[in-house]
Amino acid sequence: MECSRSRRLVRTLLALLLGLGLSACGSLWPVAPAPTAVPAPPSPPPPAPKVVKPAPPLQPADPTPRVQRLASGPPNHVYENRGEVYVPDDTDVPLRETGLASWYGEPFHGRRTASGERYDMNAMTAAHKTMPLPSYARVRNLKNGREIIVRVNDRGPFYPGRVIDLSRAAARKLRIGGLERVEVERITHDEIRTGAWRERKLGAGQVARSTAPANSSAAALAAGVQAARQTSSTRTADAR
Secondary structure, eight states, rough: HHHHHHHHHHHHHHHHHHHHHHHHHHHHSSSOOOOOOOOOOOOOOOOOOOOOOOOOOOOOOOOOOOOOOOSTTTTTSSSTTTTTTEEEOSOOOOOOOEEEEEEGGGTTTTBTTTOOOBBTTTSSSEOOSOOSEEEEEEEEEEOOEEEEEEEEEEOOOOSTTTEEEEEEEHHHHHOOOOEEEEEEEEEEEEHHHHHHOOOOOOOOSOOOOOOOOOHHHHHHHHHHHHHHHHGGSSOOOOOO
16 A cells, blocks of 8 residues: 555656656747737828819900990090090991000909990900990901900090000900000991991901091080080099
8 A cells, every 4th residue: 555655656746847847948948029010111192182273264255246326425525635635436437547455454343434334354345535435346466467356335545556445355365465556447337237247357448547636626626625524424534
């Protein structure tokens, strides 16, 4: 009996020693470090939005001429500006002339024209010193040959050598940035009624007209100037 107990004790001790030895041996081997997570590469920045250039403003179409009544009084009365007296036509007369064209824009936008309408710099309009109001005229840029039709509803320009003052839209359509030589021709009511204005081009035939003050008589001219001063509130007197 004692021998059996001794054997079991020896076996137990051997098992304990063997277990301790194995655990000691295991601690001598280096423990592999845990794998480190590799950070993901930063995502590329989103592409910059494409810069879309605004489309250029559409050019307005030329107005279609139509017959309109010409008043015998304002805005077709005799008037004075900067000491010069002007006698506008008040009948359906042809007019053709060559000279400098200028243009007027934002400072006058929305203001009253000589005809009483609101000036719109984006419309195809123009100002003339003596052409009957309202009128339609064909204007040709002598430098590049571009040609447009405008509705004349204002007075000006009051500078030597200038024959017409264009709206900003009309000047852009003719490629005029400052001053440019042009040819101007009024479209008569007969041309509008017959449709001849559609085929008519500047350069064929010429009707000479003067924009200088009429030389009827000193008394009639003085009376006209006096009437113009009395009704000056109905027209645009700003010099451009």
